[in-house]
Structure formats: C-alpha cells, structure tokens
Amino acid sequence: MYEQAAVWDHLPDLPGYALPGGGGLLGALLLVAWVANDRGKTGGGTGPNKELNEAIERVVGGFFRGIGRYVAGRDLRGEPRSTATWWRSGVAVSDDDGGTVADVGSLPPPSAPASSVPLAKPAGGRAPRTLRAARVLRVALVPLRGAWSVLSSMGAALAAWSRWPHAARSLVRLAPLPAAWGLWRHPEPTQWALIGAGVVVLLVALTGPGGLAWWEPRTPTDDETLGPAVWAAARQVLRLEDGERREKWLRVDPDLSAEGARIVLRLPVAWMGGKESMAALEHVVDTRIPGEWVAHWERAGVNQYVQWTRKPKPAEKPKLPEFVEWKSTGNPYEVFVGQAIEGDSIVDAIVRTQTATPHWGVAGDTGSGKSTVLYIPIVHGRQHGALVDILDTKQNSLIEAEGHSGVRVHKTVRSCVAAFAEFMVSMMAAESAQGKYAAPGARDQLIARILVIDELPTLIKMAYTWWRHGLKGKGAPPFLEWFSIILLQGRSSDHRIVVGTQQFANTFFGGTMERAQIGTKIIVGMQDRVSWGVAFGQSTPVVQYDTDVKGRGAFADKRQAPDGDYLYVRELQPSYITPRVAALLAQCPPAPAWFDSGEMAPWITDDVLREADLTAAVRRFLPGGEYGPASLPAVTPGGGVGVGTLSPSSARVTAPGVTVRVTADVTAAGTVDEEAEDAALPSTYSLAEACEAGILPWKHGTARQYKKRSEERGVDFPEGVTDGRTTYYTEEELKDWLARWQASNSRT
Known part of the structure; x- marks a missing residue:
C-alpha cells in the first residue's frame, strides 16, 4: 500500500496530469483504441461501423505517424524536402520527381558590363571630403554591420530548417517539453541552462561564416547534389517503380573529383537494354555530371551493372628540345642522329646500318638543315675508321669536313661521276676479296667506305647535262645503273650510301626496289603532302611538328606503327654537330696514304675492273679514262678551310689499261680544268x-x-x-x- 500511494502521489508531476480531467488524454486514447478494434460485432467489419472504423484508423494512424515524424525530426508531410539524414545535413530536393535544387540567390549572376567610371583613386592630392566622411561612417558602423551579418547568418540557418540533420531537428522540437517542465518544477536551474544554451548559440553564430568565419558549414557531397538528378532520369530508362530506393540501385561517390571516383548503376536482370537504351543511360551521366566520363558495361552473369569512371587525361605530349648535343654510340653500325618522340617518351634516334636496308638519307628543301644532318655520318664514319667520299656539286654545303684526312670532297661533275664509278668498282672488288677463292691477304686490305651525296637531284641533272651537252654522248648514261648496283649490293662489302635530296622519289634512285634499300628516311623542315607520301607512304598519317625550329623533322626506320599498318614515323630533332665537325675530324686517326693522295682503292684488281666494265660500262669514267678526271681530288691536311685540291699530274693514278683522252680544256700540266668545264655547260x-x-x-x-x-x-x-x-x-x-x-x- 505504501508503494502504491507513493506512485499516485507523483502523478501531479507528470505533464499529462495537467490536462482537463486529470489523465483524460489517457482515457481518450483507450476509448479510440476500443472503437477502432470493435470488429466482428456487426458482421466481421462489414456492418454499419466499417466506414467509421476506417476513418478512425486513418486519423489515429496519421496522428501516431505525425508524432513519430515529429519526434524523429523528419518532415511532417510524407515526401522529404531535403536529402538530410539523422546525423548529416542535406540539400533541398526539387518538386519535379527527383533532383536537387539550389537557392535562387546562389545561382551565378549574369556578367555585368564593365563600368566606365574610373574606380582608382586619382593620383596625387587628398580624397574628396565626401569620401573621407563615408570612410569614417563605415568604420563607425562596423559593430552594427557585424551584428547584422550574424543575425543574417542565423536567419539563413533557420530558413534552411528542412536541410538540418534529423537529430538536430528532433532536439529542437522536443526541447520545449523538458524546458517547460524544468521551468515549472525547477525554474532557476532551467533558466541558467537556457541562458547557457543561448550563449552557445551566440558563440556559434559569431564564429561562423557570418562572423569571424572560424568554421564553415558542411559542404554537401556529390552524392547528395548530383545523385538524385541522375537517379530520376536513370529510373525512367530502367523502367523501375517510383518507390524503388536510390541506395539500392545507384551509387555516386561523395567526391567525384577524387582519384578513382566512380558512378555505379545496377541493372535489372530483366532489362533488355539495347543500344538506344544504353546510349540513353550514358547520355544521362554526360548531361548531369560535370566532366568527361567513360562507361564500362557488365551485362553477363547475375550481377549486371554499368560503371562510369573519369576519362583519363590525355598524357601531355613530350616536347623535343631545340638543341641536341651529338654523341657517339661506340658502334660503327649504329649512328646517333638526334632525339625523337616515341609514344610518351623522348628517345635517342639511332640509324642502324647493319640491317637488310643499310643505306639512309635525309630530304628537305634548300636551307632546311639537310646538309647539317649529313655531317653526322661523316664524323661517325671517320671515328670508326671508314673512308668518306662526298659528292658536293654545290661546292660549299659541307665545307666544315674539307681538309681532313679520310674525307675526299668531289665538287665538279667529272670528279663526282668518277668517284661514283670508283666507289662501285671498290664495292665489287671488296665483294670478290671476301670470296672463297680470293687471294691471301686481300680481305685484310678492306676498309669500310661511305659515299655521301648532297643534293642528289642536282647531281643527276648536272651529270646528264654534262653527258648530253659536254661530252655529246648518245643514249642513256650509266650513272643511275651504278647507283642501283651500289644500293642493292653495298651492305655485304661494307660500302654504304647516305643521300641528301629534296624528295625520295623513285626516279632518283632508279626504281622502287632500289629506293627500298634506303632503310631510314629523314625529312627536315617544311614538307608538302606529296613529299610526305613519297617518303613514308600515302596511308601514313602526317606528323605535325614545329617547322620554325631549325632542323625539326621526322624519321622512319621501316618499323611498323603500333596502331596501324603503316610506317612508324616519329618527330625528330637532329643533332646540331656543325660547330664540332672540324674538331672531331681532327681527332680521328689518319686515313691510308692512298686515299688522301687521290688514288683508287688498292683492292681493285684488273679482273674486277674488267668485270665491272662489262657489267656497267664504268672504265671510261674512272680517273684517267676517256671521260674521267686525271685523278681523284687529294686531301690537303692543314690547308684552308674547305680546300680539297687536285693531285699533281705526276702523282695521278689511272685505272689499269685505260687510255687517256680528254675532250675538255687541258692545262699545261695535262689535267682537265674541271671547273671551267662545268662553267662551260649550257644552262x-x-x-x-x-x-x-x-x-x-x-x-x-x-x-x-x-x-x-x-x-x-x-x-x-x-x-x-x-x-x-x-x-x-x-x-x-x-x-x-x-x-x-x-x-x-x-x-x-
């Protein structure tokens, strides 16, 4: 009895006891429950009380649901007005079937026209009196402006009530009940507690964005801002019910700008999803998610989904330097010519002359840097002991290489044709010296040789003019036939050609088969589409490079492109070796005396010469022949730069069995004045x-x-x-x- 009396004594302390009737609310609730459950007495709920029961159920159900939403901090109406959860704030949800909406005030304003009134303070003098007064007033109003900012931020926070976390809304909604009870039963402590809460709220407002800005409100995630819009459109494409939860089907990473961010949409197994539907889903993401995204579809198996990841940024194309220092490879058959771009890397461009296509060349217009590239094989060859003959009808394009041991420069047409002939016979003799029945020691005499031809079209034109109008020759001269033989047979005898030309046309080389022996083709400077196609093939895409950079070009070495059935052409920056040519050649070991004195190769025998003459009509064009010079030009080490002199008549060496008969002007010493002969050729x-x-x-x-x-x-x-x-x-x-x-x- 004591315990029972004690309980009843505390009933007045309960909030409900203050209602009329002292607990009348409890009785009313019991009455409603009894009426709502009064079924069966009138025919199993189908009697005259059916409508009343259903109405009572709706009212009672709505009443209790409203209490639950009120206590849980949710919106009192059925549809949520934001994406807020219990512990996390959200963003407002639009009224048009999904998606989020920003406040009108947060939308970017249109661009304002530039003001025509100068905003800068006039130079010199003091500010006008009205401006000084405005500044004083602005300083005096700082406290009021600060208070207004704080109040404005508090008002903005209250206006965003629907986006508060549910826990915060529940706390605010339920706070009046304990506050009222506390003021009724314990007024003084409750008053202090309310004052403290107000101080906390004021401090939060002062330190927030509207005050000192010590803290910022939580930024909504991309899932909250972008996910609803994607889901609203994707749900229509997938034909899902309106009641389907987004969390079950769609996942949007909170931060789509992070590395590895993705968007995943699960696909219903029964969804047919043809190309049009798949394209529609991709369009949804393309139009609602900023940036570029790539879709990856998984349609096989139980778990079907589509995943979007950010389109990888294109790798920044490497940029070639404008200057590349030349370096030696240490291998006589690997020539470093500069640096090139392969994929996303800058690599050394190497010409490999030990391949099935041992010769190489460079094409370009006059002044493009073609002759500069031709210095590279000259220096590389001499560093590895090769002997170099240069055919230079321009007479000054490779001047830095003149006057150095092992480098003979042929400047007149007669001398160039003779050098061509001697080089071919030397190649055939070297081939014989390596044979099974060659004389003992013949192989030991052999030395690698390089023939460098600058301005091939000009040489061909001048040689034909010399033949037709200088020598009054009939029929076609054999020059191109010699060229073809060298291109096809030079590799096995270590005789290689490097060509400088304006274009890699077949007619310059005697035919398609011969031109194919030019394994590495380089172009420098500006090239038209026709010249590009002639060099690399019509189907080869044009590589764009900066033609303003001196010597910039492209090269291909018969490698197939990794992404197509055509030549792999790479952008190239050739080495600028010109200033170092003289010093590098001076460091090379001296060439044999026979070469520097203008003699023919000592391994050329009578039998080889006879065979070569029968094959290619070469005898009359050799030194001392009917159409040949008295001798090949000799090298004068230490002479003036660019000086390559003819050897004296007493030292000239002619081909065995050759009868000397010249048809041009002859000097007192009996040698042909070749420069005068070239000058006498008609234009x-x-x-x-x-x-x-x-x-x-x-x-x-x-x-x-x-x-x-x-x-x-x-x-x-x-x-x-x-x-x-x-x-x-x-x-x-x-x-x-x-x-x-x-x-x-x-x-x-």
Whole structure:
C-alpha cells in the first residue's frame, strides 16, 4: 500500500496530469483504441461501423505517424524536402520527381558590363571630403554591420530548417517539453541552462561564416547534389517503380573529383537494354555530371551493372628540345642522329646500318638543315675508321669536313661521276676479296667506305647535262645503273650510301626496289603532302611538328606503327654537330696514304675492273679514262678551310689499261680544268622556267598544249635531260623547236 500511494502521489508531476480531467488524454486514447478494434460485432467489419472504423484508423494512424515524424525530426508531410539524414545535413530536393535544387540567390549572376567610371583613386592630392566622411561612417558602423551579418547568418540557418540533420531537428522540437517542465518544477536551474544554451548559440553564430568565419558549414557531397538528378532520369530508362530506393540501385561517390571516383548503376536482370537504351543511360551521366566520363558495361552473369569512371587525361605530349648535343654510340653500325618522340617518351634516334636496308638519307628543301644532318655520318664514319667520299656539286654545303684526312670532297661533275664509278668498282672488288677463292691477304686490305651525296637531284641533272651537252654522248648514261648496283649490293662489302635530296622519289634512285634499300628516311623542315607520301607512304598519317625550329623533322626506320599498318614515323630533332665537325675530324686517326693522295682503292684488281666494265660500262669514267678526271681530288691536311685540291699530274693514278683522252680544256700540266668545264655547260630550263624567262612566248599551260600538238604533227620536241622528276632543256634546243613549230603553223 505504501508503494502504491507513493506512485499516485507523483502523478501531479507528470505533464499529462495537467490536462482537463486529470489523465483524460489517457482515457481518450483507450476509448479510440476500443472503437477502432470493435470488429466482428456487426458482421466481421462489414456492418454499419466499417466506414467509421476506417476513418478512425486513418486519423489515429496519421496522428501516431505525425508524432513519430515529429519526434524523429523528419518532415511532417510524407515526401522529404531535403536529402538530410539523422546525423548529416542535406540539400533541398526539387518538386519535379527527383533532383536537387539550389537557392535562387546562389545561382551565378549574369556578367555585368564593365563600368566606365574610373574606380582608382586619382593620383596625387587628398580624397574628396565626401569620401573621407563615408570612410569614417563605415568604420563607425562596423559593430552594427557585424551584428547584422550574424543575425543574417542565423536567419539563413533557420530558413534552411528542412536541410538540418534529423537529430538536430528532433532536439529542437522536443526541447520545449523538458524546458517547460524544468521551468515549472525547477525554474532557476532551467533558466541558467537556457541562458547557457543561448550563449552557445551566440558563440556559434559569431564564429561562423557570418562572423569571424572560424568554421564553415558542411559542404554537401556529390552524392547528395548530383545523385538524385541522375537517379530520376536513370529510373525512367530502367523502367523501375517510383518507390524503388536510390541506395539500392545507384551509387555516386561523395567526391567525384577524387582519384578513382566512380558512378555505379545496377541493372535489372530483366532489362533488355539495347543500344538506344544504353546510349540513353550514358547520355544521362554526360548531361548531369560535370566532366568527361567513360562507361564500362557488365551485362553477363547475375550481377549486371554499368560503371562510369573519369576519362583519363590525355598524357601531355613530350616536347623535343631545340638543341641536341651529338654523341657517339661506340658502334660503327649504329649512328646517333638526334632525339625523337616515341609514344610518351623522348628517345635517342639511332640509324642502324647493319640491317637488310643499310643505306639512309635525309630530304628537305634548300636551307632546311639537310646538309647539317649529313655531317653526322661523316664524323661517325671517320671515328670508326671508314673512308668518306662526298659528292658536293654545290661546292660549299659541307665545307666544315674539307681538309681532313679520310674525307675526299668531289665538287665538279667529272670528279663526282668518277668517284661514283670508283666507289662501285671498290664495292665489287671488296665483294670478290671476301670470296672463297680470293687471294691471301686481300680481305685484310678492306676498309669500310661511305659515299655521301648532297643534293642528289642536282647531281643527276648536272651529270646528264654534262653527258648530253659536254661530252655529246648518245643514249642513256650509266650513272643511275651504278647507283642501283651500289644500293642493292653495298651492305655485304661494307660500302654504304647516305643521300641528301629534296624528295625520295623513285626516279632518283632508279626504281622502287632500289629506293627500298634506303632503310631510314629523314625529312627536315617544311614538307608538302606529296613529299610526305613519297617518303613514308600515302596511308601514313602526317606528323605535325614545329617547322620554325631549325632542323625539326621526322624519321622512319621501316618499323611498323603500333596502331596501324603503316610506317612508324616519329618527330625528330637532329643533332646540331656543325660547330664540332672540324674538331672531331681532327681527332680521328689518319686515313691510308692512298686515299688522301687521290688514288683508287688498292683492292681493285684488273679482273674486277674488267668485270665491272662489262657489267656497267664504268672504265671510261674512272680517273684517267676517256671521260674521267686525271685523278681523284687529294686531301690537303692543314690547308684552308674547305680546300680539297687536285693531285699533281705526276702523282695521278689511272685505272689499269685505260687510255687517256680528254675532250675538255687541258692545262699545261695535262689535267682537265674541271671547273671551267662545268662553267662551260649550257644552262637548262624546265618548261615552266623557260616560259617565265621569255624563251618561250607563252604561259606554261599553253606551252604544254603546243608541246603535245607538236608531237602529234611530227615536229620533234627536244629530248632534254632529267633529274629524275623534271625534264630540262637548253635555250638553243627550245628556240630551235620554237622556230620549227612556228614554221609548221605557217604552212598550215
């Protein structure tokens, strides 16, 4: 009895006891429960009380659900107004079936036009009196402005009530009950507690973004801001029910800017998902998620999903330096020519001459840096003991290599053709010296040789002009045949060619098979699409490089591209070796005396020479021959830069069995004045050049038409000479044809 009396004595302390009737609320609740459960008495819930029971259930259910939402800090209406959870704040949810919405005030304003009023303080003098007063007033109002900022931030926080964490909202909603009870039963402690809570709130507001900005509110995650919008659209594509929870199907990483961030969408097993539907899902992410994303589909198996990851950033293309120092590889068959870009790396560009295609070349217009690249094989060859012959009809393009032992420079047409012939015979003799039945010790005499040809088209043109108009030769000269033989057979005898040309056209090399022996092709400077296709193939993509960088170009060494069936062409920056050429050549061991004195190779025997003459009609073009010079140019070490002199007549060496008969001017010493001979050769013109020079009185197109009609009428057009690509004619030939053509027109 005592315990029972004690309990009843405390009933007035309960909040519910203050209601009318002292506990009438409890009785009302019991009555409602009894009425709601009064079923069966009128036909199993189908009698006249059915509607009343259902109405009571709805009211009672709604009442208790409302109490639960109120206590749990959730929105009192069914649909959530934000993405907030129990412990985490959220962002507002839009009313159009998913997605999040930002406050209108947070949207970026349109760009304002630039003000025409100067904002800077005028130079010199004091500020106007009105400006000084404004500054004083602004300083005086700092406390008020600060208080207003704090109150504004507190108002903004209250306005964002729906985005508060549920725990915070529940605490605020339930706080009046214990506060009221405390003020009723324990007023003084409760008052101090409320004052302390107010101070805490004030401190939080003062130190927050509207005050000292010591802390910032939590930034919503990407999952909260972007996930609902993606889910709203993806749910329609997947044809899922409206009640499906997003967390079950879609996962968006909280920070999509982080490394390895991803978006994963689970796919229903029954979803057919053709190409259009798959493209629609990809479009959803592309239009709702910032940045570029790549979709990875997994449609096989039980777990079907699509995963988006950020599109990897394109690797920054490496940039070649504008200057590359030359270095020796230490291998006679590997020539370092510069640096190139392979994939995402910068690598050394190496020409490997021990392959099945041992010769190499460089193409480019005049002034592109082509001759600079040709210095590289000269220096590399001499450092490894090779003997170098340079054919330089320009007479000054490789001047840094002149006057050094082991380097013979041929500048006249007669000397270049003789060097060509001697190089071919030397190659054939070296091949014989390595044979099974060669004389003992013949192999020991052999030395590697390199023939460097600068401006190949010019050499061909001048050689044909010399043959046709200087020597009055008939038929086709054998020069290109020698070139073809060397290209096809030079590797086994260690005789290699390096070519400088304007273009790698087949006609310059005698044919497609011969040109294919140029294993490494380099182009420097600006090249048109036709020249690119001739060098690397029409299907090879053009590599874009900066033509403003001196010597910049591209090269290919018969490797196939990793991503296609065409040559692997890489951007190249050749080494700039020119300033070091003289010093590097001076450090090389001296060449044999026979080479520097202008003699032919000692391993050339009578039998080999006879065989070579039968094969390629070479004897008359060798030194001392009918069309050859008295001797090859000798090297004068220590002479003036660029000086390569002819050996005296007493030291000249001719081919065995050759009868000397020259057809050009002869000096007192009996040698041909080759420079005078070249100067005496007539100038030649292409058809276009002849029209520009006024030799033919028409435009180029008209001249081409008349040329064709002339041949149809039987008026012979001059044969001319060719550099392998363009045909050239002398002024005398063109004027003779012009007279005959005009005469034929007058007769008709």
